[in-house]
Amino acid sequence: GLGAAVGLVLLLPFPEFGTPSGKSREYGAVQLFLQGARRVRPDFDPRPEGLRAIARICRLVEGNPLALELASAWVRVLDCADILKEIKASFDFLATHAPGLPPRHHSLRAVFEHSWTLLNEEERRALRRLAVFRGSFDSEAARDITAVPLPVLKALAEKSLLRRQAEGRFEIQEILRQYAMERLLADPEEERAARAALARHYLERLARHEQALKGPRQKASLRALAADVEHLRAAWLWAARHHCAAPMRKAFLGLFLFYDMRSRFLEGGEMC
8 A cells, every 4th residue: 555655654444345434434544534624624524425435535545644635635626526536537636735745745646756766676667567457466477477576576565565465465556556557658668568478477377277167176266267357358358459369269268168157248248
């Protein structure tokens, strides 16, 4: 998350997906947002749909106090659903020109820029390439696609730039991923290499799972592939756009079996 990116600040508890809107007020991240909002609108008292949007903002920024302060100031002119939409579109929305703050606290971009200077080149390379992942990923894929050793990924996790999940999976927070993607897009050759590596990795994974999908390990194989379904989709579509026929032929039956066994016929049809 953003903890290390702001300089080891304390991230506030935020409501997980599915938390009833009435319960969300109990979380520190929501309380901070409400406090900030009432500084600019003393009568601010959101309805349930507003609270749901606030909870989603808190999840998006992972309870980061600076991000919440910057977001809450916008209630003067926008409703909470629109604030959420703007943050998702670009983290540059989270900025202020208020006097008295250190320059690197004027925006999340300034925070990210400062944090970027503290990374070594291997860590920067890894973070750029990790931007191609949407959602969680395992360490095998991360190491293969970033082409960096495991200790580098460990260092990013220790700096809170990667979040470790259950079963050894990792996730990069979305607004940090946006920043890393900007860095990756600045080098078209590296971007293509990263996307090609993702496509190769997941098409090979599909090919390896083909036999398991036909045998006694079918359920475990389906679960493993389901955890990476967005990456499988991205890999297949990238390979199709770039006419990578050979790896697609090897992966085709595995992909077909997965979508067929999971009854995801519409989504599977869109991949053809």
